[in-house]
Amino acid sequence: xxxxxxxxxxEALLLASSEPLTAQRIARxxxxxxxxxxxxxxDALNAEYESTVRAFRIxxxxxxxxxxxxxxxxxxxxxxxxxxxxxxxxxxxxxxxIVAYKxxxxxxxxxxxxxxxxxxxxxxxxxxRLVRIAGHREVPGRPILYATTRRFLEVFGLAELADLPTxxxxxxxxxxxAAEAVEEPAALAAALAVAAPAEDDVGFDDDEPDDxxxxxxxxx
Amino acid sequence: xxxxxxxxQSAPAFEPIADGRSACQVRLTLFEGPLDLxxxxxxxxxxxxxxxxxxxxxxxxxxxxxxxxxxxxxxxxEYLVMAATLAWIKSRMLLPVDDETGEAEEIDSRAELIxxxxxxxxxxxxxEQLGRRPLLGRxxxxxxxxxxxxxxxxxxxxxxxxxxxxxxxxxxLRQARASEAAHEVVTETVTVRxxxxxxxxxxxxxxxxxxxxxxREPDGRSSLSLVVATFLAILELARTAALRIYQSIDPSxxxxxxxxxxxxGADLAGAPASV
Numbered sequence: 001x002x003x004x005x006x007x008x009x010x011e012a013l014l015l016a017s018s019e020p021l022t023a024q025r026i027a028r029x030x031x032x033x034x035x036x037x038x039x040x041x042x043d044a045l046n047a048e049y050e051s052t053v054r055a056f057r058i059x060x061x062x063x064x065x066x067x068x069x070x071x072x073x074x075x076x077x078x079x080x081x082x083x084x085x086x087x088x089x090x091x092x093x094x095x096x097x098i099v100a101y102k103x104x105x106x107x108x109x110x111x112x113x114x115x116x117x118x119x120x121x122x123x124x125x126x127x128x129r130l131v132r133i134a135g136h137r138e139v140p141g142r143p144i145l146y147a148t149t150r151r152f153l154e155v156f157g158l159a160e161l162a163d164l165p166t167x168x169x170x171x172x173x174x175x176x177x178a179a180e181a182v183e184e185p186a187a188l189a190a191a192l193a194v195a196a197p198a199e200d201d202v203g204f205d206d207d208e209p210d211d212x213x214x215x216x217x218x219x220x
Numbered sequence: 221x222x223x224x225x226x227x228x229q230s231a232p233a234f235e236p237i238a239d240g241r242s243a244c245q246v247r248l249t250l251f252e253g254p255l256d257l258x259x260x261x262x263x264x265x266x267x268x269x270x271x272x273x274x275x276x277x278x279x280x281x282x283x284x285x286x287x288x289x290x291x292x293x294x295x296x297x298e299y300l301v302m303a304a305t306l307a308w309i310k311s312r313m314l315l316p317v318d319d320e321t322g323e324a325e326e327i328d329s330r331a332e333l334i335x336x337x338x339x340x341x342x343x344x345x346x347x348e349q350l351g352r353r354p355l356l357g358r359x360x361x362x363x364x365x366x367x368x369x370x371x372x373x374x375x376x377x378x379x380x381x382x383x384x385x386x387x388x389x390x391x392x393l394r395q396a397r398a399s400e401a402a403h404e405v406v407t408e409t410v411t412v413r414x415x416x417x418x419x420x421x422x423x424x425x426x427x428x429x430x431x432x433x434x435x436r437e438p439d440g441r442s443s444l445s446l447v448v449a450t451f452l453a454i455l456e457l458a459r460t461a462a463l464r465i466y467q468s469i470d471p472s473x474x475x476x477x478x479x480x481x482x483x484x485g486a487d488l489a490g491a492p493a494s495v
Contacts (some may be wrong), residue, residue: 015363017428033394059360069361071354077361086357090252093347101346113339116253116298125461126417129424133417155356165349170342178268 006030007041007048011067020064021092062153063160086155091121096130096152100164104134122146130155164188254302255340257284262337269337274313274330276424278306384467388479389451391434393444410445415453423463423483431465431479454481 009030013021023035033041042065067076088096093112099105100114110118121158123129126129134147148161158164165173251257261280262269285303288295309329354360422429434450436442457463461484468477 018362018364061411066362068356070358074354074359081357086355088351088355090347090351093351094343095251097343097346097350101343113336113343113415114253115255115302115336115340116296126413127460129420132421133414149424156350156353157356157360164346167342167346170345170349174341174345 001030001032003041003044006033007045010038011045014065014067016056017066020061020066022064026065030187059157060159060180061157062150066154068157076137082084091116091118092125094123095125096148099125099131100148100152100161103147106137106143106145108143110146254281254299255337256344257281257299258302258337259341259344269334269341272330272334272337274309275308278303278310281306305329309333333408384479385451385455385465388431389447392432392442392447395442410443410449412449412452412456415446415450416457419450419453419457419481420462423481427483429481431481434481 010026013029022036026038027033027035030038042058048054049057055073056067056069058065060161061068094114095110095118098110102109102113107122108120110122122131126133127152129149131146131152132149134145136142137145152158153160228435251260258281259269261267261277261284262272265276265280267273267277282303285295285299288299291353305385312329356362417436419429433455434454435447437446454463454465458465464482466480466482
């Protein structure tokens with residue numbers, strides 16, 4: 001079969017499917033196509049879409065492939081939607097984040113991290129199929145365990161959970177940001193400005209006593 | 221007395237004008253709990269979480285709660301628990317240390333609070349990153365797909381009425397009773413919520429599912445509580461338009477064949493607008 005014909009078939013399958021199609025499923029349908037070759041054809045299709053400035057590309061989602069419109073076209077597409085667009089509140093996003101990284105876990109464990117009741121948020125996430133019940137923890141009371149769904153990967157455009165940044169990466173990002181925040185006032189102090197030290201903690205100790213004194217004066 | 225107190229006394233609490241007080245009111249609602257409020261105080265004062273000055277933070281935290289009360293807003297219990305925790309840690313730090321255990325306790329609760337703040341801060345950041353991703357149904361859109369199971373010739377889908385469903389329940393309950401009589405009785409609680417999730421999971425796997433398949437466990441066993449809970453779960457899901465219930469009819473118009481459940485149209489279209 002001609003490569004162009006194979007690509008046409010792959011494109012048609014993705015266009016007609018309401019869900020991401022796994023490589024195995026596509027390979028079963030398209031003759032003489034291995035899972036490995038499929039990856040090459042998908043890349044070729046995406047390169048073609050990009051060079052011809054098309055409105056969509058093929059994304060890897062939840063272990064499958066899906067045709068999706070490009071984000072910059074969202075304002076036009078929003079006009080087409082019968083229902084108000086998907087909105088996720090901050091409590092919902094925070095709860096999802098905790099479940100995504102620590103699954104499976106109990107409601108009490110989520111509440112321990114967030115410091116607030118998550119009953120209503122969790123119920124709403126369950127109803128929207130972003131979170132599912134993943135059994136019980138075998139301790140007294142057998143509390144329900146929660147985990148994210150494949151739908152969660154689909155909505156957030158993730159090929160797999162490992163696509164999320166690691167908590168170590170998040171920590172480093174936060175540390176860098178804190179270092180920048182401290183650097184700015186230091187830079188204003190011109191001559192006294194100290195280059196950001198590799199070990200942040202050492203640098204912060206120098207700056208803090210002054211800040212504390214100021215804040216105390218304001219607070220009382 | 222704080223400046224916030226003075227402001228609150230100078231004007232009625234809920235005047236809808238854009239002064240400093242109502243701005244404060246709006247901002248307070250943005251906190252997602254006591255940990256979020258603490259992080260805000262730490263950031264505002266350019267403090268290091270790991271070097272948390274408890275006394276200072278506790279004072280400001282309590283001032284915020286005072287403002288909330290002045291505005292006659294309900295302060296959620298979680299905020300009060302945190303206030304108590306802060307006050308306790310602060311008091312332990314002010315008291316002379318009697319013995320070594322006392323000091324260890326104070327250090328522990330402070331360290332625990334710092335660890336919680338650090339952890340919450342991480343997930344808050346993850347949440348923000350998640351929120352910035354292009355979301356399906358908001359920023360990016362996928363094809364709705366084609367009808368996976370077109371009706372066969374001479375058949376059309378009807379929506380099943382309550383009577384047919386009750387009849388299916390009666391039939392299945394009879395079978396369940398028969399099979400239970402032959403089995404040892406295992407006490408197992410099945411909740412409607414669990415079955416709702418199971419039904420939704422099944423519909424996530426496949427767009428169309430036969431009712432009978434849902435009324436037994438994967439290993440083929442069934443029980444009264446499972447059947448009843450599943451039945452209620454399906455009715456509840458149908459009521460919220462999460463699924464539709466179908467059955468074929470024969471040429472004379474009588475229902476025929478298995479009752480099937482079908483996931484309701486576009487996934488997000490039927491969902492509430494926000495969580």
